Amino acid sequence: MNTGLDAFGQDPWWVIGLKTLLIFLVLVLLTLFNIWLERRVVARMQHRIGPNVHGPFGLLQSLADGVKLAFKEDLIPKAADKVVFVLAPVIATVPAFVTFSVIPFGPEVNFFGERTPLQLTDMPVAVLFVLAIASIGIYGIVLGGWSSGSTYSLLGGLRSSAQMISYEVAMGLAFVSVFMYAGSMSTSEIVAAQDDLWFGLILLPSFVIYLISMVGETNRAPFDLPEAEGELVGGFHTEYSSLKFALFFLAEYINMATVAALATTLFLGGWHAPFWIDEVWAGANQGYWPVLWFFGKVMFFIFIFIWLRGSLPRLRYDQFMAFGWKRLIPIALAWIIAVATMRAARNEGVFDDGLAQDPQFWMISIGVVLAVLLVTFLIPEKQEEAPARAFPPRAGGYPVPPMPAGGPVQGAAAPLVFHSDVHTDTEVSSNG
Numbered sequence: 001m002n003t004g005l006d007a008f009g010q011d012p013w014w015v016i017g018l019k020t021l022l023i024f025l026v027l028v029l030l031t032l033f034n035i036w037l038e039r040r041v042v043a044r045m046q047h048r049i050g051p052n053v054h055g056p057f058g059l060l061q062s063l064a065d066g067v068k069l070a071f072k073e074d075l076i077p078k079a080a081d082k083v084v085f086v087l088a089p090v091i092a093t094v095p096a097f098v099t100f101s102v103i104p105f106g107p108e109v110n111f112f113g114e115r116t117p118l119q120l121t122d123m124p125v126a127v128l129f130v131l132a133i134a135s136i137g138i139y140g141i142v143l144g145g146w147s148s149g150s151t152y153s154l155l156g157g158l159r160s161s162a163q164m165i166s167y168e169v170a171m172g173l174a175f176v177s178v179f180m181y182a183g184s185m186s187t188s189e190i191v192a193a194q195d196d197l198w199f200g201l202i203l204l205p206s207f208v209i210y211l212i213s214m215v216g217e218t219n220r221a222p223f224d225l226p227e228a229e230g231e232l233v234g235g236f237h238t239e240y241s242s243l244k245f246a247l248f249f250l251a252e253y254i255n256m257a258t259v260a261a262l263a264t265t266l267f268l269g270g271w272h273a274p275f276w277i278d279e280v281w282a283g284a285n286q287g288y289w290p291v292l293w294f295f296g297k298v299m300f301f302i303f304i305f306i307w308l309r310g311s312l313p314r315l316r317y318d319q320f321m322a323f324g325w326k327r328l329i330p331i332a333l334a335w336i337i338a339v340a341t342m343r344a345a346r347n348e349g350v351f352d353d354g355l356a357q358d359p360q361f362w363m364i365s366i367g368v369v370l371a372v373l374l375v376t377f378l379i380p381e382k383q384e385e386a387p388a389r390a391f392p393p394r395a396g397g398y399p400v401p402p403m404p405a406g407g408p409v410q411g412a413a414a415p416l417v418f419h420s421d422v423h424t425d426t427e428v429s430s431n432g
Contacts, residue, residue: 092140
């Protein structure tokens with residue numbers, strides 16, 4: 001039996017084709033289910049009913065919406081670049097499917113008489129392949145906003161490019177400690193390295209950084225700034241309709257599944273049974289049972305996406321970017337240095353004698369401290385009070401109102417106060 005990367009590249013053509021078709025079908029069906037789940041969970045959180053008409057428990061509501069979008073009128077703005085306008089949704093959607101080609105769903109199984117791993121393919125740099133392909137999807141969003149011929153769409157596309165690039169840096173740095181600890185960039189070998197202990201426990205800061213980065217990478221609330229409906233009228237897909245809009249929608253939900261599957265693979269043991277069930281049940285990690293464990297972990301991350309959307313308000317853009325560049329990236333760099341130091345000390349035999357004989361203990365201890373430090377950075381900084389200034393009116397213009405005492409005010413505006421010498425409409429009508 002082939003082991004490691006030798007197990008790939010040996011499948012017949014019909015096995016490869018069938019695996020590709022199954023991945024496509026699973027992602028499409030998972031998208032329909034995730035849309036339904038999000039509506040039901042958010043409705044439950046907001047004390048509403050949610051979809052309950054189409055199919056049992058409203059399960060066919062997502063399919064009905066897809067059919068409705070297909071029959072809507074397909075409009076192309078007059079000022080749009082027609083070729084780029086049509087290609088942009090395709091550029092955003094295709095990479096979302098391709099990234100799942102290196103995700104391991106389970107071990108080697110008997111697949112219609114052929115012995116093959118439950119994974120389409122693998123390579124020595126599989127995780128870097130996922131990052132490279134996922135970055136191509138950014139072009140679809142940016143080009144979609146630019147080609148629409150709309151200022152609102154262009155602003156949404158520019159926001160998306162800055163946001164995704166910024167948080168991809170933190171996401172890539174979160175992977176470095178995983179590579180050092182596993183000794184490989186292959187997804188199947190990283191899963192095999194977590195047979196005894198998950199990296200999400202040993203490398204807690206990397207796990208926390210990745211959780212935050214994956215929300216920003218997928219443009220999900222509270223980081224859905226490229227689609228800020230209250231500011232940009234829908235963001236980069238304002239001018240899209242019918243199936244082209246559906247493709248953008250499909251790409252977003254598949255990207256959610258992609259980052260969730262990557263988090264499962266790198267930090268939660270991949271398809272290995274949770275809670276060490278295999279210690280009491282020897283067959284938990286054999287056959288097709290690991291597929292159940294894998295998708296159970298993926299749905300856990302999907303629920304976190306939905307939970308955040310129903311709980312948190314949208315951040316300001318400056319807060320979001322400052323947190324990514326001033327908090328996530330420095331913490332990730334400090335953690336990489338700590339992991340590299342611990343690995344070098346272990347290789348040199350520092351932990352062979354003395355009190356600190358278990359490097360995992362020190363890894364977890366340092367990780368908890370850095371994770372707590374990262375969470376404390378979410379507390380807003382205290383701003384210095386600035387004196388109020390009044391700007392004189394320009395010639396023929398209007399006076400500029402003074403800034404509030406202490407600088408710009410965050411949160412809701414101050415309540416309006418009506419003086420007693422101002423008559424209300426009721427008083428005017430009664431005195432009239």
